[in-house]
Amino acid sequence: MSGTILVGARERRVRTGGIELCVAELGEPGRPTVVLVHGYPDSKEVWSEVAERLASRFHVVLYDVRGHGRSEAPVPLRGGFTLEKLTDDFLAVVDAVSPDRPVHLVGHDWGSVQGWEFATVRRTEGRIASFTSMSGPSLDHFGHWIKQRMSRPTPRRAAQLLGQGARSWYVYMLHTPVLPELAWRGPLGKRWPRLLERGEKLPAGGGYPTASLPEDAAHGAWLYRDNVRARLRRPRADAFAHVPVQLITPTGDAFLSERLYDDLERWAPQLVRRTLPARHWIPRTRPDQLASWITEFVTATEDPGPAPASTGTGKYADRFGGQLVLVTGAASGIGRATAFAFAEAGARVVAVDRDAAGAARTAEMARLIGAPQAWGACVDVSDEQAMEKLAAQVAAEYGVVDVLVNNAGIGLSGSFLDTTSEDWKKVLDVNLWGVIHGCRIFGRQMAERGQGGHIVNTASAAAYLPSKTLPAYSTSKAAVLMLSECLRAELASKSIGVSAICPGIVNTNITATARFAGVDEAEEKRRQERSSRLYGLRNFPPEKVAEAIVEAVVHNRAVVPVTPEAKGARWISRFAPGALRALAKLEPRL
């Protein structure tokens, strides 16, 4: 585990072009080979977490790029780091570790820049089976990207150019002679681990970065000096990928704009896109997600049989493919629609509800529309022990939840003086304690894993809309709203987002099951029917709320009012609260 690095790796030296490379292998050699190539300033150890996770299924190969880690540096350095020479190195390693079968290539940062070269030149054809690229564009594609934007600079294109231009500051710095080497061997090298922790949110320790960092970084400056100017000035016109490519884009990358990959389909016809809310060093910060995507992609390329019947086709399939989403209150209404929306995006879904049959039905339908796996679970969210048990079971069987949607809720209407303490207890137990249990138990798992995640809590427009008819319900939802805001502040440092959704009047069965305090049973039934009919006339579909929830996760939004009336009320509550107070006194006729 972390603490030691690359446990159980078998090492060998491979000779190429007058130098020796240090190559490490994990896993059984008979399995499909996955070659992991590191970036700058790094050594193969950047992959330790990912490699460990892949080793049980694949033959994992890592090597130190020339001049890095325990590989030898070319003499002289100038001219020793061209992409042609790096391709020689790669072929030498591949011939040594997997002489008969093509390998699956994975590159991060400069490893990915090299990877694009390997995947697009003729002489590697038949030696590579697939390529997974992270945070490293092809210099040739990059050159064309710049040329295109320079030759026809529309305002948008100019902005894209300037945006990437500003992100590339370190590339200009690295082109100055001697100074970068001095900085790396001096103060920068010393401070680098601390900078990574602070700026890039890398977990501290774990033997990374390795002691060779200052030397790696000093030598690696020649990667830039030997290639960047030449390739950007005269990009190859035939840089088409001859293998399937999986592109994993971290959306919070400080060095590379997402726009760089806009025209990538042109260069890589068999392209699968993935996005990840994270910063640049994803092999360190998101190893679970990377291992699962690499496994999925490699497996699909190895065995291309008929495409699996259920894969996400939705708009956000790149973001949620294979992720684990747990939704409470998923047997009906907004919860069910949310489960379906994530299923369409290719997520694995756990549908939780008191209604076992309804939850099972949700899971079954979710599998039909794109969820690779889906399960129903019968749990009452207000029951703490049941929730603990569920969390333990989910973690053991399906993994740590990536997105948690605390949606279960019940309705309660009636004036404050008519509401008994029993009524209060019931509504707070589900609407507030249910959310607290969910956030506490699943939130802790997310935080302990330390690889990000998202929590969505369904509050309500009633959270900021006072009314004399919904005192208990509004109180419970206002608490959920504030809980979400506080939690958002607390979990931000762990890259866990928290969103509160305020739907408004949505056509679900919450009205049909709502309790109306202070009236007899017949009157309660009549009011349930009447309010259901009114909500039916309003006819705002839960599917639209589900869409808003998915987008709230994608964009990490804090508070999301959904229906127009919810938006309007939120606006008035901020700018003319007096008006809402006056409205609150009205008694709606039911």
Added chain:
Amino acid sequence: MAGDTRQLSADLRGFKEVQQLAYACAEAVAARLKPGITEREAARMQREWLRERGVRDWFHLPFAWFGDRTAFVDFKIPLQFFPTGRRLEPGMPFILDAAPIYRGYTADIGYSGSLGLNPVQDRLMSDLREHRELILTEVRERRSLREIYEDVERLMVRQGHANRHRAYPFGVIAHKVDRVKERRWSPTVFGFGTQALKGLAGDALHGHREGWSPLWSPYKFSDHPPQPGLWAVEPHLGFRGTGAKFEEILVVTDSRDPEESAFWLDDDLPHVRRWAEERAA
């Protein structure tokens, strides 16, 4: 059993015959659908098939919906029901809906299928079975049509589906059909046969006086027990861009015997046969 004792009057036989004809048309056209065919072409194929077999008048001209149009996604105005240039693709769901009048008898049928495998629509079709049973049971109990409508909708929601017959004019799940006089010239207005519309309007007028409506809707004007006569019932399920429906005639009589008070005109229809196979499997 009831089926043996039930004497089919000549009228019912006439309705049954045209309903069979319409379903035969739908099956024949469905078998000829290929990738690239447009909705308009599929509608024309139905029209020609039925014309060749003697149909001269229509309750409405044949419709065809492909892809997410089977679930009426983003339908705002009734004109959107008319066939478009949407082309059929492999795996796409489709619905054919025809309402021919033959020798004065009206049928109105809906046939759902897909070009190749479509597991979602397959599931929708299986789920429709419960609706056919529910409607019959509750009509026999003489519940108000509005109540039955709401119960059907509740069942749809429980199944996880959306009620898509709500998109039809007046949100109807069914409408009355009747005998129509055979004229030499029978024009259509906005796709609906004028003779049939006249019949419907007459019913509406009668019903208005007597407190019932020939349209089975979620609104107050349908808050009455089932009116004896023939009802073309069309529950329509939608699930995230895929829709499925069946449509067939339900006979309602004023008999006291529950079995005789309401029954499906014909059980030998593609969707009913399909459910029987499912049960056997």
